[in-house]
Amino acid sequence: MNNNKKILKYTVFLVVLGLIAGVLLGAVNALTSPIIEERAKEQVVGALRKEFDYADYSFGKKVDYPESSDAIQEIFFAFNEDGSLAAVIYQTAVPGYEKTGFVRCFVEIKVDGTFGKAKMISHDDTPSFADKIMDHDFGMADQNVDSYSPVVAGVTPQFTLGAIIAGFDAAADHFKTIKADLGGVTND
Numbered sequence: 001m002n003n004n005k006k007i008l009k010y011t012v013f014l015v016v017l018g019l020i021a022g023v024l025l026g027a028v029n030a031l032t033s034p035i036i037e038e039r040a041k042e043q044v045v046g047a048l049r050k051e052f053d054y055a056d057y058s059f060g061k062k063v064d065y066p067e068s069s070d071a072i073q074e075i076f077f078a079f080n081e082d083g084s085l086a087a088v089i090y091q092t093a094v095p096g097y098e099k100t101g102f103v104r105c106f107v108e109i110k111v112d113g114t115f116g117k118a119k120m121i122s123h124d125d126t127p128s129f130a131d132k133i134m135d136h137d138f139g140m141a142d143q144n145v146d147s148y149s150p151v152v153a154g155v156t157p158q159f160t161l162g163a164i165i166a167g168f169d170a171a172a173d174h175f176k177t178i179k180a181d182l183g184g185v186t187n188d
Contacts, residue, residue: 044059044076048078051117051121052078052089052106052108052116054078054079054080054086055079055081055187056078056083057077057078057089058076058077060074061074061075061076061088062075065174067177069173071092071093071094071166071167072090072091072092072170072171072174073092073093074090074091075088075089075090075091075174076088076091077187079186079187083186084186084187085185085186086110087108087109087116088108088109088111088175088178089107089108089109090105090106090107090108090109090170090171090175091105091121092104092105092107092166092167092170094163094170095163096163097160102123102124102163103120103167104120104121105118105119105120105167106119106121107167107168107172109172113179114142115140115141115142115145115148115168115172117140117141118140118141119135119138120133120134120164133160133164138150138151145172145175145176150165150168
């Protein structure tokens, strides 16, 4: 009987200890989560500002479009100084060579339906191949989303290139589905 009391005593002690640890962990998470989120946002803003020249950006728009392609990792709205929507910027991630990693791009589509900048920003692909096209200009600027042709002459490797173009296609296809709804978007 005495042994059962010890087991019960230790069980209650461990449950109480677990509850206290859980509450403390939750409190720490509540305190640090906004800081971590803000730092992540600052990092994304830095990456966007490095590539694009807009007054402001809105984040986390992918959740507003659950029907968007899996190739679209995130959607950002870019705003002019007056708060009007200037462009939709897509961050795409498409599997590259042998599907072992992703090729990530920023694809800018202006509200008039023409491409702005389209650039590979990172990759998990074979470095000796993918690094060759890291700074390639695909000549997408001012081409319409309904009819575009990336400049790919002499670009290798084909697997990485295919992933990049699949990202461009996913962005263009999604933009066509939301273009009519963008008129009232402002940076409020």
